[in-house]
Amino acid sequence: MTDPASTDGHPSSTDGHPSSTDPERALSPGSARPGWRHRLGRVVARELRTVARTRTFGLLAAALAAVVVAIAWVGGGIRAGYVPAVVDLLTPLELLVPIVAVAFGYRAILGDRRRGELDVLETYPLSARELVVGVYVGRALALTVAVVVPLVVVGLGVVLAREAPLAIYATHAGADSPLLYARFVVLTAAFALTMLAVAVAVSALVGGSRSALALAVLALVVLLVGLDLALVAGLASGLLGDSSLVHALAVSPLSAYRGLVFETVVLTAAGTGPRVASPGASLVGLLVWTVGSLAVATWGVKR
Secondary structure (H helix, E strand, C coil): CCCCCCCCCCCECCCCCECCCCHHHHCCCCCCCCCHHHHHHHHHHHHHHHHHHCHHHHHHHHHHHHHHHHHHHHCCHHHHCHHHHHHHHHHHHHHHHHHHHHHHHCCCCHHHHHCCHHHHHCCCCCCHHHHHHHHHHHHHHHHHHHHHHHHHHHHHHHHHHCCCCCCCCCCCCCCCCHHHHHHHHHHHHHHHHHHHHHHHHHHHHCCCHHHHHHHHHHHHHHHHHHHHHHHHHHHHHCCCCHHHHHHHHHHCHHHHHHHHHHHHHHHHHHCCCCCCCCHHHHHHHHHHHHHHHHHHHHHHHHC
């Protein structure tokens, strides 16, 4: 995941030392303490430069875009309509989005630790929370572009290639509406940002590249498979009833995302079908995973 000009995701100067364009230049110990917006902005800007200069991130974004567009085209979703495109893309995105999100974030803070920058930053007016939030926001902006742009391309493809376009888009149940597709795009971006927060937490807890990769893979297995299997086991054993399952799905970010898409996009378009999730609980679940992961990352930076 590295660029030739970067040893671990962050740009460095030609002599191998960290670039002076990092937050340290604006946060020297002897300077007047800048406001938190300025400090946060410096970290966000650094992360955006890191992503822009690291070719791996660009290749990941391009690969994701190619796969998403290809699936929508080959599956016929682009020609069938907005909701058919959502149905075609949902299952692949459940796997692809977490992988790309983890790739964007699993070494974000580790790079600072390996170069000793975390120790240096302790002497500057930059708190651990500000560092974590700045790193997360910077990577989140780049990840959002990588995830949203291909979905927008698919949406435009539906407009141009739909075999039986509607003259007027209805808003009641049973209609295939671009508003439903826009909702899907927003939910997918929210899912990606939650997985990125988990990856940043992983990056803050480890001390080496191999341990970061191992913990990132373990996190993916638990979040993509383990929690869903636990829910199935709970349902099979009788610990979870049908009525409580729709709320319990919020425990898993993947299940929360899937349930939100079905409840607010697919079933809304179909106009009928059994309730598969609680939208409110699922949104809370994604929020808790995001905030909780960033809190863990902040603790990891402080320790």
